[in-house]
Amino acid sequence: MKVPFERVVAEHSATVLRVCRAVVGRHDADDAWSETFLAAMRTYPELPSSANVEAWLVTIAHRKAIDMIRKQRRIVSSMAIDTSSTVASPSSKNHELWNALQSLPDKQRHAVAYHYLGGLPYLEVAKILGGTPEASRRAAADGIRNLRKTYHDMEIQETSR
Amino acid sequence: MKTKTNVQQDISNLLAFTAAPPGAVDRLHRRLEEAAAGAGILDVAYTTIDTPIGTLLLAATERGLLRVAFETEGLDLVLDGLGRKFSPRILRSPKRLDPVAFEIDEYFARRRTAFDLALDFSLSSGFRLAVQKYLPQIAYGTTDSYKHVAALVGNPKAIRAVGTACATNPLPLVVPCHRVLRTNGELGGYLGGLAVKSALLKLEGAS
Numbered sequence: 001m002k003v004p005f006e007r008v009v010a011e012h013s014a015t016v017l018r019v020c021r022a023v024v025g026r027h028d029a030d031d032a033w034s035e036t037f038l039a040a041m042r043t044y045p046e047l048p049s050s051a052n053v054e055a056w057l058v059t060i061a062h063r064k065a066i067d068m069i070r071k072q073r074r075i076v077s078s079m080a081i082d083t084s085s086t087v088a089s090p091s092s093k094n095h096e097l098w099n100a101l102q103s104l105p106d107k108q109r110h111a112v113a114y115h116y117l118g119g120l121p122y123l124e125v126a127k128i129l130g131g132t133p134e135a136s137r138r139a140a141a142d143g144i145r146n147l148r149k150t151y152h153d154m155e156i157q158e159t160s161r
Numbered sequence: 162m163k164t165k166t167n168v169q170q171d172i173s174n175l176l177a178f179t180a181a182p183p184g185a186v187d188r189l190h191r192r193l194e195e196a197a198a199g200a201g202i203l204d205v206a207y208t209t210i211d212t213p214i215g216t217l218l219l220a221a222t223e224r225g226l227l228r229v230a231f232e233t234e235g236l237d238l239v240l241d242g243l244g245r246k247f248s249p250r251i252l253r254s255p256k257r258l259d260p261v262a263f264e265i266d267e268y269f270a271r272r273r274t275a276f277d278l279a280l281d282f283s284l285s286s287g288f289r290l291a292v293q294k295y296l297p298q299i300a301y302g303t304t305d306s307y308k309h310v311a312a313l314v315g316n317p318k319a320i321r322a323v324g325t326a327c328a329t330n331p332l333p334l335v336v337p338c339h340r341v342l343r344t345n346g347e348l349g350g351y352l353g354g355l356a357v358k359s360a361l362l363k364l365e366g367a368s
Contacts, residue, residue, distance in 0.1 A: 004244045004251035006207075009193065013186050018179045033189050038196050041250055097178050116172050117179055144171050151174070 005044050008053055009037060015118060016057050022113040023065040024072070025102055032068055036061040055124040058114050062128050069106070100150035108143030115140045194254040204248035206257035209236065213269050213364075214357045217334070219258045220251075225279030226261055228331045231353035246284060265334065271364065274301035276335045284331040288319065292326035299340040302365045306344045328352060340367070 013033075020032040039060050047056060101109060107129060114125045115136070122133035122140075129136055197203040205227060207220040218230040218239055227247065230239040244251060255262075260278065267273035275297075285293050291314050299305045307323045316322070327338035328350055339361045343349045351358035 002244055002249040004205075004240045004249055006240070006252050009190060009252070013189065014181050017181045017185060017189065018176070021179045021181075022175070030185070030189060030192075034192050034196060037189075037193050038200065038202075041193070041197055041252075042200070042202050044249055097174070101175075112175070116175060144168055147175070148171050151171070 002045070002047070002049050005041055008040070008044070008057075012054055012057050013037075015054065016061055019058055019061055019113045019118045020065065022101060022117050023061070023110060024068050026098065028068050028072065032061060032064050035064045039064070052124065054118065055120050055127070058118045058120060058124075059128050062110065062114070096150065097147075100147055104143050104146055107139045108146065111136050111139035112143035112147070116144075190253075194252055194256070197250075197252060198254065198257070202250055203252055203254060203257075204250040205243055206252060206254035207240065207243075208253060208255035208258045208262070210258075210262045210265065212265060214353065214360055217265070219261050219265075221257050221261065222247075222281045222283070224283075225281040226332060226335060227281045227283060229333050229335055231333070231357065233354060234352065261335075268334070269364070274365075278335060280332060280335070282331075285329070288314075288316065288322055289326040289329055291315075292323055293330055293332070293336050293338075296327075296330070296336050296338055296341070299337055301337075302367050304340045304342050304362065304367055307341055307349065308344050310341055324349065334361070340365075 016036060017029060017033050020029040020036070024032045036057060040057055047053075101112075104112070110129055111125055114120045114128060115122060120128075122136045125136040125140070126133040129139070194203065194206070198206070201223070203223075205220050205222060207218060207228075209216050209218050214231075216232040216236075218228070218232075218236045219226065220228040220230075220240075220243060228239065228243060230236065240251060264273055264276050264278060268276070282290055282293065292310060295310065295314050299310075307320050307327070308317075311317050311319045311323045314323070323341070327341050330336050330338040330352070333339065333352055339351060339358045341349065348355050348358055
């Protein structure tokens with residue numbers, strides 16, 4: 001049986017927002033979330049009742065995110081990037097984590113977001129990203145390793161300060 | 162001294178810093194309500210209101226009020242039913258119900274004796290629909306009998322069917338099935354319970 005869409009939103013809203021934040025960044029996450037749920041609501045009546053709703057939503061979010069990232073990169077490449085604004089404040093560690101996540105190769109960032117934040121099994125992650133579940137698992141593991149390297153570097157910087 | 166970070170620690174760091182900021186989910190919900198209504202895909206908007214007879218669920222399509230439900234019916238069950246019988250594109254979206262909530266408030270404040278709302282009878286058909294469309298003609302503060310209503314809608318023998326039409330009225334209160342009693346003056350039945358039925362009649366000064 002198809003549950004009212006309100007229950008889909010209530011159940012998956014926070015997780016999909018988390019995934020959007022990880023994939024497109026904090027500033028565009030709201031737009032990605034909104035486009036995802038609007039598109040999902042449009043086609044919800046046709047969704048088979050046996051479908052994995054979380055995987056379906058993350059798949060839509062992925063497509064929306066790809067579109068947005070393409071747009072972002074067009075904008076960013078036309079602007080000079082100002083690196084002098086990285087001030088050492090209490091929030092700068094968080095800021096660094098965001099930057100680390102955003103600078104991961106797309107496939108690693110997507111695999112980390114969909115598996116660890118979206119809670120999808122690698123079988124579902126692979127359906128979204130293409131390739132084998134094993135390749136998705138490796139991409140997620142590489143992503144976590146690269147992120148850890150960033151934390152570690154930051155911790156060394158902080159202790160040597 | 163640094164201990165070696167493990168993957169679990171990394172994941173919990175990630176979860177902590179990607180978590181939705183406070184209020185974000187509610188704000189995005191409101192944005193979705195507006196976008197869905199604007200795109201014409203908010204098939205059913207609903208809200209709940211508190212009244213002297215308890216919480217009521219109000220649900221409306223673009224065409225009008227689709228369902229009024231009592232808390233005792235189980236609000237989740239009612240929404241499930243709307244999803245099955247009408248459309249699963251349902252969101253909690255109070256805005257569309259503002260005029261309905263306003264008139265119901267006036268009704269309970271004894272400042273309104275008739276509802277002036279667009280109604281969507283999509284959940285009813287056939288004889289039941291004919292009965293339900295007739296009921297608003299029973300004036301505030303008066304009652305009628307199942308038997309008389311059966312005669313008025315053109316089927317004097319269908320007394321039980323009138324009872325069923327009242328019992329399955331998707332728009333209680335607004336479509337006043339509470340004003341239909343047994344010929345001997347007994348209350349008969351009511352979806353919201355007999356206590357609610359007599360409370361409404363008392364409010365209207367009909368008991």
